[in-house]
Amino acid sequence: MLAQFLQFLFSGITVGATYALAALGFTLIYNASNVINFAQGEFIMLGGMLAVFFAQAGLPLPAALFLAILVPAVVGVLIEKLAIEPVKGAETVTLIIITIGASLVIRGLVQVFLGKGTHSLPAFSGDTPIEILGATLMPQSLWVLGVTAVVVVALWYFFNRTLGGKAMLATSFNRTAAELVGINTNGVLFLSFAMSAALGAIGGILITPITLTSYDVGIMLGLKGFVAAVLGGLGNGLGAVVGGLLVGILESMGAGYLSSAYKDAIPFVLILFILFFMPRGLFGARVTDRV
Amino acid sequence: MQKRAYFGLYIVIAVLAILPFVLPNSFYVDLAIRMAINAIIVLGLNLLIGFAGQISLGHAGFLGIGAYASAVLPTHFGWHPVVAMLAGAVATGLLAAIVARPIFKLKGNYLAMATLGLGIIINIALRNEATYTGGPDGMPVPVFELFGISLSSDKDWYWVVAAVLVFSVWASLNLIDSPFGRALRALHGSEVASKVVGVDVVRYKVAIFVMSAVFASLMGSVTAHYVGFVTPNLADFFHSIELMTMVVIGGMASVYGSLIGAVLLTALPQALATFEGWETVVFGVILMVCMIFLPKGLVPTLAAKFGKGE
Amino acid sequence: MALLDVTNLSIHFGGVKAVQDVSFSIDAGIVYAVIGPNGAGKTTLFNLITGVYKPTHGEIRLDGESIGGKSPDELARRGVARTFQNLQICMNMSAIENVMVGAHLRLDRNLLKAALRFPSITRRDAELRAEALELMRFVGLDKFADSRADAMPYGALKRLEIARALAMKPRLIFLDEPAAGLNPKETIEVDELVRKVADSGITVVLVEHDMKMVMNLSDRILVLDYGKKLAEGTGEEVRRNPDVIAAYLGGHA
Numbered sequence: 001m002l003a004q005f006l007q008f009l010f011s012g013i014t015v016g017a018t019y020a021l022a023a024l025g026f027t028l029i030y031n032a033s034n035v036i037n038f039a040q041g042e043f044i045m046l047g048g049m050l051a052v053f054f055a056q057a058g059l060p061l062p063a064a065l066f067l068a069i070l071v072p073a074v075v076g077v078l079i080e081k082l083a084i085e086p087v088k089g090a091e092t093v094t095l096i097i098i099t100i101g102a103s104l105v106i107r108g109l110v111q112v113f114l115g116k117g118t119h120s121l122p123a124f125s126g127d128t129p130i131e132i133l134g135a136t137l138m139p140q141s142l143w144v145l146g147v148t149a150v151v152v153v154a155l156w157y158f159f160n161r162t163l164g165g166k167a168m169l170a171t172s173f174n175r176t177a178a179e180l181v182g183i184n185t186n187g188v189l190f191l192s193f194a195m196s197a198a199l200g201a202i203g204g205i206l207i208t209p210i211t212l213t214s215y216d217v218g219i220m221l222g223l224k225g226f227v228a229a230v231l232g233g234l235g236n237g238l239g240a241v242v243g244g245l246l247v248g249i250l251e252s253m254g255a256g257y258l259s260s261a262y263k264d265a266i267p268f269v270l271i272l273f274i275l276f277f278m279p280r281g282l283f284g285a286r287v288t289d290r291v
Numbered sequence: 292m293q294k295r296a297y298f299g300l301y302i303v304i305a306v307l308a309i310l311p312f313v314l315p316n317s318f319y320v321d322l323a324i325r326m327a328i329n330a331i332i333v334l335g336l337n338l339l340i341g342f343a344g345q346i347s348l349g350h351a352g353f354l355g356i357g358a359y360a361s362a363v364l365p366t367h368f369g370w371h372p373v374v375a376m377l378a379g380a381v382a383t384g385l386l387a388a389i390v391a392r393p394i395f396k397l398k399g400n401y402l403a404m405a406t407l408g409l410g411i412i413i414n415i416a417l418r419n420e421a422t423y424t425g426g427p428d429g430m431p432v433p434v435f436e437l438f439g440i441s442l443s444s445d446k447d448w449y450w451v452v453a454a455v456l457v458f459s460v461w462a463s464l465n466l467i468d469s470p471f472g473r474a475l476r477a478l479h480g481s482e483v484a485s486k487v488v489g490v491d492v493v494r495y496k497v498a499i500f501v502m503s504a505v506f507a508s509l510m511g512s513v514t515a516h517y518v519g520f521v522t523p524n525l526a527d528f529f530h531s532i533e534l535m536t537m538v539v540i541g542g543m544a545s546v547y548g549s550l551i552g553a554v555l556l557t558a559l560p561q562a563l564a565t566f567e568g569w570e571t572v573v574f575g576v577i578l579m580v581c582m583i584f585l586p587k588g589l590v591p592t593l594a595a596k597f598g599k600g601e
Numbered sequence: 602m603a604l605l606d607v608t609n610l611s612i613h614f615g616g617v618k619a620v621q622d623v624s625f626s627i628d629a630g631i632v633y634a635v636i637g638p639n640g641a642g643k644t645t646l647f648n649l650i651t652g653v654y655k656p657t658h659g660e661i662r663l664d665g666e667s668i669g670g671k672s673p674d675e676l677a678r679r680g681v682a683r684t685f686q687n688l689q690i691c692m693n694m695s696a697i698e699n700v701m702v703g704a705h706l707r708l709d710r711n712l713l714k715a716a717l718r719f720p721s722i723t724r725r726d727a728e729l730r731a732e733a734l735e736l737m738r739f740v741g742l743d744k745f746a747d748s749r750a751d752a753m754p755y756g757a758l759k760r761l762e763i764a765r766a767l768a769m770k771p772r773l774i775f776l777d778e779p780a781a782g783l784n785p786k787e788t789i790e791v792d793e794l795v796r797k798v799a800d801s802g803i804t805v806v807l808v809e810h811d812m813k814m815v816m817n818l819s820d821r822i823l824v825l826d827y828g829k830k831l832a833e834g835t836g837e838e839v840r841r842n843p844d845v846i847a848a849y850l851g852g853h854a
Contacts, residue, residue: 036400083579090586092399093346097539098582100532104575112568219528223407230404265415268408275405276393462716469715469722470708473694477702480691484762487651488769489677489706498712544693 003134008256009249010132014141014210016248017148018044021203022225023232023240024155025196031172031235032185032192035084035095039103040200041222046072047201048213049110052119061124069201075106076197080189103218110215123209144206151202152241159237168192172235200225220264224251227267231274233281243282296464299547303460307453311446320445322561324517327452328510330553331459333537334546335506340535341543342467343499344479345395346403348531349410353504355417355526356383357511362432362521363423372435376512383508387501395496410531417523429522432515448517455513459506463546475499476544507534540581542588551590602665604629604773604804605650610659610669612649619645621828622659627821629772632795632805634815637825638848643808644686646825647775651683652676663773677706682771684762686778686808692751696742699750699761700733701726703768733768740764740794756787763794773804780811788814816840824848 022040029037047068054064079102087094124143129136159165171178171188179185204213204221211217228247232239247267255263274281307327314320332354339345360379364370370378394405417424424430435442442448466472477485478492486492515521524530533556541552559577563570585592603626610623620642627633635643648654650661652673661669663679682703691699708729714722737743740760745753753761759779766774779795780788792814799805799818809815815822815836822839824831832842839845 030400036403083583086583087586090582091543092403093340093535093539093543094582094586096346096348096403097532097536098579101575101578101582104571104578106575108569108571108573108575111571223411223528226404227408230401234400261419262415265412268411272390272405272408272412275397275401279393279397279401461718465718466712466716469718469726470705470710471712471715473698473702474705474710476694476698477691477705480693481689483653483673484685484689484691484765485702485705486673487653487677487683488703488765489674490702491674502712 004256006133006135008252010135010137010141012249012252013245014138014144014248015207015252016228016245017144018203018207018221018244019225019228019247020241020244021148021151021199022221023228023244024152024237025199026226026229027232027235027237027240028168028192028196028199030229032168032189033084033088035099036092036226037079037193037196038096038099038222038226039079039106040196040225041218041220042103042106043072043076043197043200043218044204044207044221044225045213045215045218046075046106046110046197047204048121048208048217049114049119049204049215050201051205051208052121052213053114055121065205068205069198072197072201073194076193077190080193084193085186085189103222107215107218114215116215118212118214119208120212121205121208138210140206140209144210147202147206151199155237164191224267227271230271230281233283236281236283239281239283296468296546300457300460300464303547303550304457307457311449317445320449322558324445324448324452326554326557327449327456328514328517329534329537329557330550331452331456332507332510332534333541333549333553334459334463335503336534337538337541337543337545337549338463338466338475339499339503340538341545341548342472342479343475343496345496345500346399346406346535347500347503348403348407348528348535349413350406350504350507350534351526351528351530352410352413353383353387353507354511354514354530354534355413355523356386357508358432358515358521358525359417359424359511360508361435361512361515362430365433366430367423372433372516373437376509379512380505380508384501384505387504388497391497391500392493395493395500407528407531410526411528414523414526414528417526424523427523429520431520432518434519435516442516452513452517460546460550463549467546471495471498479544536578538588540578540585540588542590542592545588545590545594548588548590552588555589603627604664605806606660606662606665607650608660608662610646610649610661611657612645612654613657619828620649620825623825623828623830624659625823625830625833627773627804627806629804630799630802631820632799632807632818634807634809634819634822635825636809636812636815636822637831640827641825642828643825644777645828647683647777647806647808651681651775677769680769680772681775682766682769682773683775684759684766684777684779686781688755688758688762690750690758690761694750696745696748696750696753696761697730697733697737700736700764700768701729703765704729704732704770706769733764736764736767737761739767739797741790756783759783760791760794763798767798767803771803773806774798775806775808777808778810779807780809780814792817 022044025040026037029035050071051064051068054067055061083098083102123140125139129138159169167183168188170183171185175185224247228243229240231247232243250270251263251266254266310323311320314323336350339347357379361372361375364375364378365372390409394402397405418427442451474485474490474495478490478495482492537552537556538549540555542548563573566573605627608624610620612620635646637643649656652671655670660667668676708725709722734746737746740763742757742760742764745757763779780791783791788811795805795818819836821834822836823833824839824845826848831848832839832845
């Protein structure tokens with residue numbers, strides 16, 4: 001009983017950490033630009049696929065991983081420069097379609113150059129499972145959780161203790177005011193896309209040894225990251241992390257105890273319930289419209 | 292404004308009347324039918340997105356319910372196709388009405404999330420209930436017949452779909468230039484202003500959402516009977532995006548834009564087939580370029596350029 | 602009995618008490634002005650009475666019926682109309698359609714009848730168009746009858762909002778700074794327009810910074826400061842009130 005529960009919990013937290021990283025990516029871009037970046041999932045895919053590609057090309061693992069984070073970050077910046085900056089202030093629908101267009105381009109290019117196959121990456125520190133109260137934990141899960149924790153702490157430090165982070169926060173609260181005090185808001189936009197893409201890629205790399213990867217895994221991962229971000233209250237960083245873990249755990253529990261066929265539906269059922277009863281998510285701020 | 296708008300209807304009728312006599316072969320007739328079916332769905336969706344200013348990322352889900360009602364009910368339960376089609380429409384309408392009230396208290400990105408979630412759940416259900424739906428492989432759909440006349444040839448389908456399209460264009464034009472339609476456009480223009488003149492905003496959003504969902508469901512049934520086969524891809528996220536893209540590329544809040552958007556995006560995959568393997572990339576690039584350079588969509592941009600409003 | 606009775610009305614946004622314990626009443630048929638420095642809570646007061654915000658405390662009665670917390674469309678049904686300080690014009694519609702929307706509650710809003718173009722709908726719409734044109738003439742916008750709203754100048758849009766509100770055939774109309782941003786000539790025109798509206802029997806409540814206009818038009822004046830009622834009375838009484846002079850009028854009265 002307990003062992004089974006723990007087993008579901010471990011796998012839930014592990015996937016949940018990836019969702020959390022994706023949700024943080026959504027949050028960063030949303031705060032800087034009010035854009036929901038539907039290409040976020042493709043960064044996750046890109047991270048995993050590129051790590052496999054560079055490793056197979058013979059690069060030492062650290063270099064391969066570094067490049068697998070760097071390239072998506074550059075892609076994120078390109079999307080921002082070429083497709084988001086030119087249409088600043090466009091309608092939500094327009095922005096959604098642009099980012100979906102970007103996601104198709106990324107997915108299509110990967111399909112053309114890296115193929116449709118499913119790939120894996122060796123676990124970073126072996127495949128010897130760790131036994132805990134009858135449940136097994138893969139060492140890779142510890143990597144996922146550890147790196148996610150480090151990233152979250154680093155982000156917290158960045159936003160609370162550095163000038164760049166504070167400039168990004170200021171821009172998210174009031175863009176015009178931020179510009180007036182001399183913050184380069186285009187720079188903020190640029191940085192937020194680079195960071196979001198890198199976060200997604202990190203998640204994608206970490207999870208690949210556990211869940212495998214292919215050119216089309218980005219859609220579902222991205223949408224679940226979006227669920228996590230909305231669950232936590234769009235725009236709230238801590239909410240994104242909690243939302244991600246929650247989506248992961250509930251998905252894993254639902255798949256284990258209720259129906260594994262409906263595993264992918266669980267996050268969406270969850271988010272509909274949340275939106276019906278708590279329209280601002282778990283931690284979203286109440287907003288009063290000014291007229 | 293009205294007279295000019297209705298003039299376009301005669302052009303649509305003329306084009307639809309002449310088309311079957313100039314199309315070289317059945318491949319093009321088939322393409323025209325699929326364009327017309329999409330145009331009808333997009334007209335309904337444009338009322339929701341373009342005129343009322345709401346988002347739906349889950350309309351393919353409603354289309355899927357209609358399509359599978361027409362596939363499953365006659366096959367497994369022996370229902371008459373007409374009854375099955377209506378049952379699908381009623382079920383879609385009820386589902387849309389039940390979820391719409393809480394959904395339309397939300398705005399923008401939250402609304403996008405809720406409609407997206409709904410569409411994905413429907414799609415996953417269609418994939419999983421393989422006993423009835425055939426799972427990911429889909430299932431065949433019986434021939435549509437009414438009063439002993441069965442619709443099987445492409446030409447028959449063409450005339451039926453063309454008639455429905457003409458009616459839909461006419462009804463859309465009527466609707467936007469009516470008290471209901473003005474209220475719908477007003478809540479897009481300024482929600483608070485429409486509230487203080489007495490518009491029950493949520494009720495109007497729900498009404499148009501349900502209407503466009505029912506349209507999608509009915510056309511899902513038509514698609515199912517016409518093609519003779521359904522797969523869950525009809526109801527997937529990508530198809531919802533495709534439908535929304537037709538609205539936006541043709542032109543938001545433009546009746547004729549809906550037609551143009553549907554025609555172009557239905558033809559696009561055929562045109563892209565020559566790019567072997569690069570289709571997804573090219574499709575993505577086209578979406579982005581259109582939205583960046585023509586954010587208002589083709590018809591309104593061109594109309595503004597040549598100085599006549601629709 | 603007064604047409605509108607407000608008792609101990611308050612609203613708090615987090616820790617900010619935007620309106621605090623404000624009471625006043627407005628008799629039918631008068632022009633009533635609300636004045637006060639920027640941030641005094643005038644627009645918030647309008648938002649409370651027209652249902653855009655829900656009060657934290659206090660009561661609002663229209664003709665004796667409690668209307669506090671009712672939604673804007675419920676208030677519209679009871680004959681309450683308003684305009685906005687920062688324009689709320691539907692830029693996706695033509696000028697005359699904006700006015701026609703004002704008559705929303707007096708029309709048959711049925712979806713099916715509209716889609717099938719029932720003669721009753723088109724006939725009523727044709728009448729309404731004539732009515733709306735008449736209203737545009739009344740506010741002095743006849744030359745914009747065929748314009749798109751987004752092609753009109755600012756001053757005209759201010760008056761278009763008044764025409765839309767009048768299309769509701771209201772009993773009570775709230776005008777939130779109808780002359781803000783207008784040049785002196787346009788201000789005089791709006792001044793005359795508000796007078797005409799009042800003469801047609803509609804009770805007018807006005808927020809305005811232009812003191813000449815306020816003194817010229819108003820039967821009674823409410824002065825707000827920091828969300829609280831500072832004084833209330835006729836123009837003469839308010840002008841002589843030492844608190845008001847100290848807080849607000851001192852500089853330029």
